[in-house]
Amino acid sequence: MSYLRLDGLARRYGETLAVDRVTLDIEQGEMIVLLGPSGCGKTTTLRMIAGFVDASAGRIVLEDREIGQLPPHRRDMGMVFQNYALFPHLAVARNVAFGLEMRTMTRAEREARVAEMLRLVKLDHLAARLPRQLSGGQQQRVAIARALAIHPKVLLLDEPLSNLDAELRQDVAREIRLLQRDRKLTTIMVTHDQQEAMAMADRLVVMRDGRVQQVGRQEDLYERPATPFVARFIGNSNIVSGTHTGGRLVVEGGSAITLAGAYAGDGPATLAVRPERITLAPPAGQAQAHGTVLLSSYMGAMVEHVVALNPTTQIIARAPSSGPAATQRFAEGESVSMMWPASSETLFDSSNHLVPNRTDAPRSNERISSHA
């Protein structure tokens, strides 16, 4: 039995299902990131775990104990809010001490714990300040110290980085990740930022319209997306829809893409291809697709080519601007051929289910669900 288990968790608001039967097993010390666009149900899921939102159905089991009926103050979850939610009338040290004051603890123990937490987030010199006298980054560290002070069973982070300056964000993401790993904190974080999620998670949960699209490690999602949505959301895959027939995908506008892998079942299909796995070359016979360069942009480390197969279908290719894998630059208006290996493309059928590549070693999705 896992440490924390969400079992068919659902939340209904009137006619809409904000969260639709989310099932997830979380191990002790694991960092899980719920990722998805706004309105996908990730925050509602987090708030159900915290106890601020009642589940319409399903169970939350922590250490073999059903906690779904417990009020928030009896769940032992440390939560860091998007706006930090510090108590404005209390100094930093009193903010951190708040949760300890709600517990039976001697004054000496409490003060020692507060001091330890403030050292941990490097704010010991600001203990007497009021929250409004701190910068956003400092406020956020107070919020983390306050949540950790109670030694929570689970740490919940609701978009913890979204109110920080862009340049601070990556540093803080790393700090949180290191802290989480070193203290083996079971953590669930919610974010809409794919980069942030990739950088911090042990496993990611991609959500859309209240449903879990895929659960897995970064590589799982990136290399083996379970749905076109995951392919697009994680790493911005090219998504092309068309009709699969005889190893080719005929797209809107009449152009054909020669699939690198071999797939069963003809009919409507969607192809996902990673931009950075596409090689551009001067027109050649053996290629996945042919087109005309529409835009060529030098982005620093990468060069991006937008290639038009026809007036309605475009494919983006990205490659390093220097080094052994550096791409040849093509001018706008030049004809090019595009090539990619079978391992870099994913085909989905009309109901967005993955179609396995028959020539490949079995690319099981079992690994994804059985992991953990």
Place this chain on the structure above:
Amino acid sequence: MSAADIYRPSLGERAGEGAMTLLLVLSCAAIFLPLILTFYLSAFDEQMIVFPPRGYTLAWYSQIQAKFGAAIWTSLRIALAAVALSLLVGIPAGIGLQRYRFRGRDALSTFLLSPLTVPGIAIGLAIYVLAIWVEENTGVTLAGSLRLLILAHVLICMPWVVRLCLAGLSNHERTTEEAAASLGANPLMVIWRVTLPAMRPGIIAGALFAFIISFENLEINLFLVAPGMNTLSVAVLQYLGYHIDPLVAAVAVVQIVVVGAALMLLDRFVRIGQAIR
């Protein structure tokens, strides 16, 4: 920057500024002149108010205790009791109105604030008639009791408390309450440790406003004071019926000082303009 860049107001603009200044001075004069005049009159060494006075004296102030002491004390007691009761009901009402969306919320909100819109004289008369009606039908004496007067004052104090509590909560982050709950605070503890501290300026402002409203009230007191018991406002009115002497001005000064002190105290906690917007 060259000299040509320096902004020079035109003649019209300068005339406009002059007019604004004049208007400001006149307004201030209109506000403060009666106050200053009251101070001035209270020091006349005359039995009647006549210009110019023979001389000046502070003797009138020494008579306040004897002539109006009991009334001031009654007014203070009523105001303090009414404020306490208003807070007891008004603070939870404010929290409830701000937090929950329920059927009849708007009606309740209007009801709680309605004494603001009804003339005090009408409230006084209505309560008086009600008290008589209750007495005739049940034999319970209500009219002329201090308790009824205090309850009537609660009625006019409450809207201020509710309104200022609501204003005090408008900037309150509800997530801080969730944070407290996640840290182990039960719902009562959340209110005590997080919500009430956040409301503190609103509560203080509401209490002081309510105090002033009660202390200055005349219309309700006129109907509900018991024989032999006088509030300051009624006592002053009665006194004015027979005498016009500097003693009334002296009493007015005392009242101005009490209310002014309350307002200054208030301003330390909240900017008044902000609280009653």
